[in-house]
Amino acid sequence: MDLLIDSLYSAVLLVMSLDPEMLTIVGVSVKISLISTLIAAVAGIPSGFGIAFGAFPYKRVVITALNTLLAFPTVVIGLFVYVFISRRGIFGPLDLLYTQKAIIIGQVILIFPVITSFTISAISRIDERYRKTAMTLGANRFQTAWVVFREARFGIAAANIAAFGRVISEVGISMMLGGNISGFTRTMTTAMALEYDKGAFTLAVALGLVLLSLSFGMNLIFNFFQGKSNP
């Protein structure tokens, strides 16, 4: 119990002192996670739209596959990407292994199904009358899609927040593809794992506190936007 209290106390002090090492780790984590979420959103939201609106063979199979991929273990993705970007892999010459780019590639693979699947679900929940109303008011296909997007925007925002939450807290991909290089690919989760291995809990707990605060902040932002949707 003393260990926990002591660690928590030291961790709070560390956070309040804005320790440079801790800030670097947080900065790398947030930067990588934001870029991953952005890329996955750019690909996932239109894909979700296409799948939700489209009528094509095996649509249900595609949706089931996406839902299955939601539970894709990060270490499997790490291993999978490693095969391609390691020196002997087909993308070996690009020298991606143990770079932030490698982590981003893995994380995009991890959350693309999250964003796509949640976008499909957000759009499917939107009343069919919105689409019909937009069409009868003279909207073309893109304007109609925009109406549906607007009505589903909070569901889609939730998808992105969930995706961000998933990548900022994952450890497998960052460790396997990033290599936990200090100041470069060391993220909050890989740093916590390292500190745990060293038996030094202060920084690990401090990073845990930051991670929790980030999660809380994301929820606050989400609730703020959700509140805006009910003027």
Add this chain to the structure above:
Amino acid sequence: MSLFRIEKLTKAYDNRVVLDLPKLEIEKNQITALLGPNGAGKTTLLNMLAFLESPTSGKIWYQHKQVKFTRAEIHALRREVVLLEQYPILFSTTVFKNIEFGLKVRNIPAKKREYIITEALELVGMQDFSTASARRLSGGETQRVAIARALALSPKFFLCDEPTSSVDVENQAVIVSLLRELNETKKMSILFSTHDRSLATSLAHQTLALDHGRLATTAIENVFSATIQCDKNGAHHCTLNPNVTLISAANIPPSFKQPTRIFIDPIAIQLVSNEEQQLENNVVKGVVFQIVKENDRIKIGVDTGIRLTLLIPEEEYQRKRIIIGDTLILAIPPGAVRPVL
């Protein structure tokens, strides 16, 4: 002049035919009522007339031009026709932006948009709600804003799916008078679906009835074939069968070769006592064979030699305690006997 002409049109979902119309014409500049029970195919027909769905087979002519249902053509045609749904939905933004949507997609300049929106809101009596959130409106207000949103686009053809079914009596009156005014002043062609046959007969120039996806000639109750004769006093005698002849206040041309179709307004038919019947014209006696609650009224079927339907207020029904098998005396005011348009 016909606005729409339909030939051999069918619509099927999963091989189930929901609409089968060999021939149908909808007149321009007129109000057309589409009567029919739930599942009769009214909404499917409205969707096709609004170019939101294409037929499974058959042809549709709009303003004498056959509709090909290509994407480009459909998009252009949709901008001439607006469908108001039974339960309209407003976009989750302000009333102003809701009405602005259709104008914006037509690239109408901002200043003109503002003018049109103000005018449309005034037309439905919602001018004070411009900045209000559409989500906070009541059912009647939503319906009126949806009408304003449609009318702001000045459609050539305005389709309404049961426009009065989801609103209170006050809003019903507003909507009915608005539709009538639009037709009279702007010569707007209007088609509305309804269960309410008295609304159909009072508002529409042309009434169509659908039943199980087909045009029904007898779906409208109280429509009969009659021989019309004019006596020397100018009264029009409508002979429905050898035992039933009614006087009509309408100026119906006498029928020579073919019988004339007449309609007897079920709301106008009165229940009278033995004493009262002496004072009335058009009195018939019959036996109750059907009692059904229909909206806020009670529908009573009476076999008088012809099967007449009357709609009476619920309190009158409870007061008189009518049961099946009762003999009723019905007084039919001459004004309630009208030719079918």
